[in-house]
Amino acid sequence: MASTERLLLSGNEAVALASLHAGVRLGTGYPGTPSTEILEAFSLIGGPAQWSPNEKVALEVALGVSFAGGRTLVTMKHVGVNVAADPLFTAAYIDLTGGLVLISADDPGMASSQNEQDNRHYARAAIVPMLEPADSQEAYDFTLAAFELSERWRVPVILRMTTRICHAKTEVIPGEPRPSTLEPHFQRDIPGRVMIPAYARPAHHKVRAKMEEIARWNENSGLNRIYPGDKSLGIIASGISVMHAREAAPDATLLALGVTWPLPMRMITDFVNSVDRCIVIEEGDHLLYEALTVAGLKVEGKPEMYRFSELNVTRVRRIIAGDVSPEAPRPRGKPPELCQGCSHREVFEALSRLDCIVSGDIGCYTLGVLPPFEAMDTCVCMGAAIGVGLGLRHVLPEAEARRVVSVIGDSTFVHSGLTGIAEMVYNPPPTGHVVLIVDNSTTAMTGRQEHPGTGRSLNHEPTNKMDFVAVCKAMGVKNVEVVDPQKDEAKFEEILKDMMARDELSVLIAERPCILAVPLIRKLEKAEAEKRCAAGGCAAAPVE
Amino acid sequence: MAVTNIVLAGLGGQGVVKASDLLSTTAFSSGLQVKKSEVHGMSQRGGSVTTDVRIGKQVLSPMVPMGEADFLMVFESTQVDLNLGWLRPGGVLITPDLIPEGELKNRKSLNVALLGAASMVMDFSEQEWVAAIHQCFPPKLHAVNEHAFALGRKLGAGLSRPEVIEGV
Ligand SMILES: Cc1ncc(C[n+]2csc(CCOP(=O)(O)OP(=O)(O)O)c2C)c(N)n1
């Protein structure tokens, strides 16, 4: 690739291209806005990529790749890191082999998320370095740097992006490919990789020492930049805030932090001492401000009101001016709604008619909470529908308990619903329980990704298909039924009503593909049938 | 630091994001810096969508500040009032009223028709726009979009450029 080539790429596409140039052996992840397009773009340009059932498994697969000496990329949205946190915290103790970069795509302002947690906390808590690009060029450059950093110190590295980095398209001039020199092979390292207490105790000391070294390296890493300007105002910023701040205060001197953990404290101290007034511009929590204040530096933070939602140029101007007057409300557009013809509609109409107490979950079907349905009573995190529904059933008076139904999507069921079924079978409530899986053969919410229940892999090639009916039965659920809620609307409602009346454990699968996914599904099925035909198995091809 | 700010607004399924891609591609190919930003992720149709495109020699933030858009293009009449706050004094408002019902063979190409209208008061040549159409759409959609673009240029002939206000 010529180094003068100019590309207009989203941050997600830039990470994908850099991962290809870094020679990533396997990209894993679970969909989640705003991270989803990274693996899709990586696959499109020829990178090996696969969706895992959830983020924890994705990170575990990536760890295996690293132990085998391969570079590996793991992508997820901010709340996905909560799911992957268990392997992450111990992975930090381990001497990795192949470079491992975890993308945390945060969503300040909650454009498409259930909370706006600030994942910069994870770097400090899990003891891992964190890089934060400010545009697509840096997303490209920092991804390559992150692989090298990871391999050099044998630590996982988090590349933290936010919606405006992931989805904004900006110029990228790519460089030459810089693959690893490692070749995959197995090398035994028991004390380095087996985290029993005897090996984990020294490992904790070791990772702390690594972070001190990385902090020293970061003083001159080249990833933190000073934009010179007037010394009367100094600004310290990272990520997208760098761009907002440079625009809001074009004359100020600005320190743009690229590696935000561990911090280059000497560089920061010199910067603070070089200006008359120094203000920290950071989106989300007051993390950097607090770290610098604890270190005894005289810096200003932002008023509490700016902790909430995204920053932008207007808000940064206000922070610099110390303006805490109420902000003009942003235009509130029309909320999204279930597509016309979406089979979730019939499901929520039935739940509403039967006056169900709906323990809900996350996906397109969460829109069942809005009018005209208003048929969802709880929604916490992926997979919570089942556990929360069981808790309600255990404690509510019988008449109310009977009305509780857990509603969960197919992708969500695979992500974190299976352990809920285990709980239900193990600790059944006296009134039994009803779990409704709304199976639309895709992960619709995030743009229609495949998952283990669709029988197709990330790039839509056929693979093994998980059988929900067989799984539920094998786990010990007594009644398992499959109905098309659109074609057999009356039957669907009748079965649901019947299941609610029993003191038994039931799973009802409402099966009908998402109408936006149908064209692709049909095309893939046809291609599959033709392939089987060509292979001489015509009789086995399905007749439509 | 002269940056041209364009906000495109409409409803999901109307091709708002596609139109912003077309505009960005045209501007980027002409050698300028472009930043394009929107919030997406919800698959479902019908909700409000806005995207910001910023064009200039140097562009910093990818988001257009409220009240600083030189152009506001709205693809659905119910969304006009809601979005007026983006437009700066003297900026240009382009609404679907510009393209009367029935003029387009397929109302789906309204997005490209409105860009055609806007192109009359922007600084890129017709060839640059057509090249971008070829880059952004599959071959079988070239003709219909070129037609919509040409219609937009005809109907947009009466538009005037954004007023230059002191200091801008
Ligand atoms: C831990 C975590 N990972 C990812 C997401 C993003 N996300 C929300 S719902 C969902 C899956 C939706 O698919 P499905 O359950 O099949 O429902 P559908 O949208 O198809 O109706 C995803 C990926 C999230 N909210 N939390």
Ligand code: SF4
């Ligand atoms: S994208 Fe699919 S699942 Fe989501 S609302 Fe539309 S039809 Fe329903």
